[in-house]
Amino acid sequence: MMCSICGCGGDAGHPHHGDALRPTHVHAPGMDGRRMVRIEQDILAKNQRYADANRRYLAGRGIFALNLVSSPGSGKTTLLVRTVEALQHRLSVAVIEGDQQTGRDAERIRATGVAALQINTGKGCHLDAHMVGHALEQLQPAAGGVLFIENVGNLVCPAAFDLGEAHKVVVLSVTEGEDKPLKYPDMFHAADLMLLNKVDLLPYLEFDVDVCIDYARRINPKLAVLQVSAIRGDGMAAWLDWVGRGAGPAPVAIL
Numbered sequence: 001m002m003c004s005i006c007g008c009g010g011d012a013g014h015p016h017h018g019d020a021l022r023p024t025h026v027h028a029p030g031m032d033g034r035r036m037v038r039i040e041q042d043i044l045a046k047n048q049r050y051a052d053a054n055r056r057y058l059a060g061r062g063i064f065a066l067n068l069v070s071s072p073g074s075g076k077t078t079l080l081v082r083t084v085e086a087l088q089h090r091l092s093v094a095v096i097e098g099d100q101q102t103g104r105d106a107e108r109i110r111a112t113g114v115a116a117l118q119i120n121t122g123k124g125c126h127l128d129a130h131m132v133g134h135a136l137e138q139l140q141p142a143a144g145g146v147l148f149i150e151n152v153g154n155l156v157c158p159a160a161f162d163l164g165e166a167h168k169v170v171v172l173s174v175t176e177g178e179d180k181p182l183k184y185p186d187m188f189h190a191a192d193l194m195l196l197n198k199v200d201l202l203p204y205l206e207f208d209v210d211v212c213i214d215y216a217r218r219i220n221p222k223l224a225v226l227q228v229s230a231i232r233g234d235g236m237a238a239w240l241d242w243v244g245r246g247a248g249p250a251p252v253a254i255l
Contacts, residue, residue: 067158083236167193
């Protein structure tokens with residue numbers, strides 16, 4: 001049965017954010033909302049322990065980790081390919097790719113010469129910290145470098161799962177509609193930076209950039225915003241500078 005919240009199939013092995021408050025969406029027959037809340041709390045607490053361990057591992061090696069989140073079709077992988085191509089000559093870069101199936105995105109990253117490891121979640125709608133911990137053991141990213149974690153395309157479930165990253169970066173395409181921050185507030189609240197992607201298409205769309213940014217900052221007043229085009233290159237220098245400052249000796253400043 002398809003989950004009406006995140007579309008993951010309903011049997012991905014976890015309760016879905018919000019399901020406990022909506023008995024019609026509980027997947028386990030005979031289980032009441034309060035029990036679902038306890039299960040969700042237990043899962044998130046367990047995930048947090050793994051996330052804290054990942055964060056200690058990354059901090060101990062001076063690795064700046066970013067969790068890239070978006071809906072499908074935002075251009076996240078193309079943006080990441082352009083990013084690692086530009087950064088790899090001055091920083092050590094590694095990538096963890098998350099998708100339900102296939103290794104296509106990891107292959108695209110490896111084609112740039114950057115190390116990438118694919119995690120397939122099957123029916124799962126997000127990466128969790130335990131998965132990322134195992135990936136770190138296999139990938140062994142270099143100390144002092146940057147680790148990009150490209151999460152499964154989904155603006156719901158990944159918001160609740162800390163992976164041990166320094167920042168969540170939400171990628172929103174101008175083809176998606178300026179009201180996405182209002183529709184998926186948890187993700188925009190959890191993020192520190194929004195990359196408004198595909199701005200090269202703005203002349204062909206009815207998309208109000210100012211309205212979109214206003215909506216996003218109603219949810220998260222501290223949210224930094226950069227407008228970028230992975231294809232044409234708009235805003236990429238500012239994005240690369242943001243990453244570079246985060247990977248330096250001092251923490252990145254969130255403006």
